[in-house]
Amino acid sequence: MEEKGLSVIVKTVTRWLKGFIFLYGIYIVIYGHLTPGGGFPGGVIIAGTFILITLAFGKEYALGKMGKLLASELDSIGALLFLLIASMGIYFTGTFFTNFIEKFHPTGNFRLFSAGIIPLCNLSIAMKVGASLFMVFIIFAVVRVVFEDGKGKLISTEKEKK
Amino acid sequence: MIEIIVGLLLIFIVMASIIALETKDLLSAVVSFGAVGAFCSIIYLLIGAPDIAITQLVVEVLSLVILIRATIRKDLTTIDEDRDFFGLVATLAILFVFFLFGIEALRWLPEFGTPAFVLNSSAPTNRYLLNGLKETGAANIVSAVLLDYRGYDTLGEATVLFTSILGALAILRIYARKRRK
Numbered sequence: 001m002e003e004k005g006l007s008v009i010v011k012t013v014t015r016w017l018k019g020f021i022f023l024y025g026i027y028i029v030i031y032g033h034l035t036p037g038g039g040f041p042g043g044v045i046i047a048g049t050f051i052l053i054t055l056a057f058g059k060e061y062a063l064g065k066m067g068k069l070l071a072s073e074l075d076s077i078g079a080l081l082f083l084l085i086a087s088m089g090i091y092f093t094g095t096f097f098t099n100f101i102e103k104f105h106p107t108g109n110f111r112l113f114s115a116g117i118i119p120l121c122n123l124s125i126a127m128k129v130g131a132s133l134f135m136v137f138i139i140f141a142v143v144r145v146v147f148e149d150g151k152g153k154l155i156s157t158e159k160e161k162k
Numbered sequence: 163m164i165e166i167i168v169g170l171l172l173i174f175i176v177m178a179s180i181i182a183l184e185t186k187d188l189l190s191a192v193v194s195f196g197a198v199g200a201f202c203s204i205i206y207l208l209i210g211a212p213d214i215a216i217t218q219l220v221v222e223v224l225s226l227v228i229l230i231r232a233t234i235r236k237d238l239t240t241i242d243e244d245r246d247f248f249g250l251v252a253t254l255a256i257l258f259v260f261f262l263f264g265i266e267a268l269r270w271l272p273e274f275g276t277p278a279f280v281l282n283s284s285a286p287t288n289r290y291l292l293n294g295l296k297e298t299g300a301a302n303i304v305s306a307v308l309l310d311y312r313g314y315d316t317l318g319e320a321t322v323l324f325t326s327i328l329g330a331l332a333i334l335r336i337y338a339r340k341r342r343k
Contacts, residue, residue, distance in 0.1 A: 032302065032305050033300040033301065033302050033305045033306070034300075034301045034302055035301075035302060036302060036304070037302070038302070038304065038305045038308065038309075039309075075324070075327070079320060079321075079324050082317065082320060083317070086313060086317065096313075096314075097310070097313035097314065097317075099298060099299075099310050102298060102299045106299065107299065109295055109299055109301060110301050114299050114300070114301075115298060115299040115300035115301075115305075115306070116298070116299060117309070118298065118299075118300050118305055118306065118309045118310060121309045121313075121316075122305065122309065125316070125320060128320055128323070128324070129320075132323055132324065132327045135327055135331070136327060136330065139327075139330055139331060140330075
């Protein structure tokens with residue numbers, strides 16, 4: 001594990017910074033309805049953490065932290081959650097994408113728990129975008145890793161044949 | 163009128179998809195796949211969803227095609243003979259027509275520094291800025307527009323992202339499986 005990836009300096013700095021970057025992404029998502037930000041940029045920052053880990057420590061370490069199966073599951077769960085929140089508007093008020101929580105239980109403005117379904121939508125979109133961007137990076141950077149079907153487990157790494 | 167244009171574009175999409183499936187050349191397949199995305203984005207523009215049109219154009223046409231071309235170095239097509247005269251003339255003519263349309267479009271733009279919604283008092287932006295906080299409770303007006311007023315657009319963007327990743331995974335997994343044999 002130690003000889004894979006970039007130099008010791010990059011690894012040490014990454015080990016210190018990755019938590020802060022991840023925390024910043026979560027902050028951007030959770031405060032998306034109050035400060036500039038939201039699901040898409042927050043998800044991109046969260047995916048950036050994993051891309052940084054992949055670049056610094058090598059793909060085997062990053063895939064051990066967040067497997068391909070977990071990424072696909074988070075991707076699908078985020079998309080389905082977003083659809084479910086949108087469809088619950090039909091159930092409660094009869095219109096798709098109604099902000100039903102804000103309509104029935106209005107809270108004060110400029111507070112963390114406010115704006116009804118918007119923070120929930122931000123969370124689901126962040127899950128979706130973060131997982132899918134990490135998957136895009138893995139797919140395109142690590143094309144030659146052969147995955148076992150269904151399990152998402154790493155079985156072998158092929159060298160590029162030129 | 164719009165229905166006819168959308169129908170024509172749908173026929174083009176089906177044709178381009180069949181070409182992408184049936185052709186033996188990988189470059190032609192990728193280019194016709196990009197044509198599918200471009201026609202889709204024109205349809206989105208026509209039915210009044212410019213956000214999804216931009217997302218579709220960027221994600222599917224640019225990122226997917228360029229990234230696939232950049233990462234898979236198999237079946238690279240190179241042209242050895244010189245560029246023929248007719249092709250050069252056609253390129254210059256198309257560029258000239260684009261230039262004329264660009265000049266014409268520049269004249270329609272509002273004066274520099276004027277917000278576009280000031281000119282049109284019935285633009286939805288006015289309502290978003292006036293009633294956004296009261297109606298949605300979100301202090302960040304961008305989030306309010308993205309997830310409350312224009313929720314369909316966000317759903318479409320999420321779908322575009324989801325579908326492109328599904329396609330990339332499917333294509334590259336078959337590639338990896340073939341390599342193993």
